Amino acid sequence: MKQNSKSDGKIMKAESKNPSEVFASCSFSSLGLHPTLCDQLKERLGFEVPTQVQAQAIPVVLSGRHVLVNAATGTGKTVAYLAPIIQMLQNYDKRIQRSDGTFALVLVPTRELCMQVYEILQKLLHRFHWIVPGYIMGGENRSKEKARLRKGVSILVATPGRLLDHLKNTSSFLHTNLRWIIFDEADRILELGYGKDIEEILNCLGTRKHQSASKGISAGNPEVQKQNLLLSATLNEKVNHLANISLENPVMIGLDDKKILQNVNTNHVSLESNVVDIVEESGKGLSTLNEEYKLPAQLVQKYIKVPCGSRLVVLLSILKHLFEREASQKVVVFFSTCDSVDFHFSLLSEFQWPTTLQSETELRQIFLKCKTLRLHGNMNHEDRKTTFHSFKTEKSALLLSTDVSARGLDFPKVRCIIQYDSPGEATEYVHRVGRTARLGEKGDSILFLQPVEIDYFKDLEKHGVTLTEYPLLKLLNGFPLYSQQHPVKKFVSIEMHPWLLNLQRALEFFISTEPKMMKLAKDAFCSWVRAYTAHRGELKQIFMVKKLHLGHVAKSFALKEQPSLVNRSIQKQIKKRKRDDRQKVKPKKRRVISKS
Numbered sequence: 001m002k003q004n005s006k007s008d009g010k011i012m013k014a015e016s017k018n019p020s021e022v023f024a025s026c027s028f029s030s031l032g033l034h035p036t037l038c039d040q041l042k043e044r045l046g047f048e049v050p051t052q053v054q055a056q057a058i059p060v061v062l063s064g065r066h067v068l069v070n071a072a073t074g075t076g077k078t079v080a081y082l083a084p085i086i087q088m089l090q091n092y093d094k095r096i097q098r099s100d101g102t103f104a105l106v107l108v109p110t111r112e113l114c115m116q117v118y119e120i121l122q123k124l125l126h127r128f129h130w131i132v133p134g135y136i137m138g139g140e141n142r143s144k145e146k147a148r149l150r151k152g153v154s155i156l157v158a159t160p161g162r163l164l165d166h167l168k169n170t171s172s173f174l175h176t177n178l179r180w181i182i183f184d185e186a187d188r189i190l191e192l193g194y195g196k197d198i199e200e201i202l203n204c205l206g207t208r209k210h211q212s213a214s215k216g217i218s219a220g221n222p223e224v225q226k227q228n229l230l231l232s233a234t235l236n237e238k239v240n241h242l243a244n245i246s247l248e249n250p251v252m253i254g255l256d257d258k259k260i261l262q263n264v265n266t267n268h269v270s271l272e273s274n275v276v277d278i279v280e281e282s283g284k285g286l287s288t289l290n291e292e293y294k295l296p297a298q299l300v301q302k303y304i305k306v307p308c309g310s311r312l313v314v315l316l317s318i319l320k321h322l323f324e325r326e327a328s329q330k331v332v333v334f335f336s337t338c339d340s341v342d343f344h345f346s347l348l349s350e351f352q353w354p355t356t357l358q359s360e361t362e363l364r365q366i367f368l369k370c371k372t373l374r375l376h377g378n379m380n381h382e383d384r385k386t387t388f389h390s391f392k393t394e395k396s397a398l399l400l401s402t403d404v405s406a407r408g409l410d411f412p413k414v415r416c417i418i419q420y421d422s423p424g425e426a427t428e429y430v431h432r433v434g435r436t437a438r439l440g441e442k443g444d445s446i447l448f449l450q451p452v453e454i455d456y457f458k459d460l461e462k463h464g465v466t467l468t469e470y471p472l473l474k475l476l477n478g479f480p481l482y483s484q485q486h487p488v489k490k491f492v493s494i495e496m497h498p499w500l501l502n503l504q505r506a507l508e509f510f511i512s513t514e515p516k517m518m519k520l521a522k523d524a525f526c527s528w529v530r531a532y533t534a535h536r537g538e539l540k541q542i543f544m545v546k547k548l549h550l551g552h553v554a555k556s557f558a559l560k561e562q563p564s565l566v567n568r569s570i571q572k573q574i575k576k577r578k579r580d581d582r583q584k585v586k587p588k589k590r591r592v593i594s595k596s
């Protein structure tokens, strides 16, 4: 096929003048797509016109240039690369066949995203039966995958680990015709520690820049014109490095001129290494890349300041409010650990509450009336698949999840994202909130912070993220109280609010009378503390273990007392930090006394 001649990296803006304008004012066919493909986009996916990102990326991909797309979450990046690749494949003079092996490889970070991309691919290929879609991913049956690869898969969606496995061990996996490699959610792929796998994959496929084809285990056919695409909602040094080793004079979509990637020779660097040094070598630091956060303009972002001991009751109150205000909606709550997801899932599925608040002996019913689902990495593969599909198709549901859902997953109509446990790195914040406000739709996000963690919010502001405070007291004052005890009075303190106090008491009673719940709460408590101590780098200054009051943490798991089974080393660590702190403070006091 005809290729454009190589020229210097060209920049295009992904944003329209009006940021809320998601769709472009052109048609898919005007971008050069085949009428049948346009029909599939409309009939199978319901896409009438392209989004801005699609309108910019599709012609560039069709031109054969390498591309780097940096666009906000939920702006339609998946079709921006799938559609032009299908267009080019169906346009080959000689129809491609299964026996030709794989032409395009889409690398994704998680199993769920793998399935999601595969499903879209299937729909788009419905009338191009000679182009065969397929996927390989961790957790699936290897022999069945081998059999599929042996028969031939034209466009393969894969998670890196499993792909590498097949590249090394499945001799019938034919990829000599490989022309496209797409890194979808590139930042996440690297953050999940797949950097080394990616380097190895690029070497195996002989598609690494500056690499002679002979280096690879079974290097690609040098006659096949290669084209790589990299998509990411956030940019950092590692993504930059991946771009440098895999993209040749790329067209950059959605990047400011200031943030142009430097074409440095990074042959000797590993994706696991500290690439900041390399960037400095080029003479142009890339620190600005850290600030490259793309958030949907219509997303309403709030933070909520909650003392540790009131966290659970505030979470439950907000959820109750959200689902009572609008029975049909989808909400995602992010937790830091699998145990925490399991505990809150069981709690919300089983905890009952009086139907009216005249007396506590009233008939009880489930506290939160909505379908509750959970998703985390410790669940078995089939359960993960079921949850994923269920939350996608439900009109109204609550999903409790770890960060396994944070990247790339497209759950339609999610109205609100609650970050109950803080996300850690600011990029993670961007991806979590990106599960709502997709494609111009409305969306809210709420970030929970303890008063001592409030600097985190300032850290986000440095990256251009703007948050306002959630009106918590107003919400709490709107709940019915035991009318005799608390006539129309308005309360000003969160911790002493009677609604929260009642709820806390009821939760603690429930947990203390259910051994199964008690165990879940204790496990969740322990793993939460462990996760809190694991904050890295500068975040340690914000999420300070020594400032944690373990009794209050226990309360946030509806435990009356702090469990004694916290991992000894953590307890030692906390005690040591407290001791160090006291030692730092004491001499000062003495000096003050002697002066006076």
Ligand SMILES: Nc1ncnc2c1ncn2[C@@H]1O[C@H](COP(=O)(O)OP(=O)(O)OP(=O)(O)O)[C@@H](O)[C@H]1O
Residues within 6 Å of the ligand: 046, 047, 048, 049, 050, 051, 054, 072, 073, 074, 075, 076, 077, 078, 079, 233, 407, 408, 409, 410, 412, 434, 435, 438, 439
């Ligand atoms: N042209 C279009 N018309 C209507 N809907 C579209 C169009 N393109 C994409 N969508 C829908 O927009 C949503 C977001 O698309 P997609 O998941 O590809 O976005 P993304 O940019 O990859 O998001 P993320 O960065 O979170 O992975 C999906 O529900 C998709 O079906």
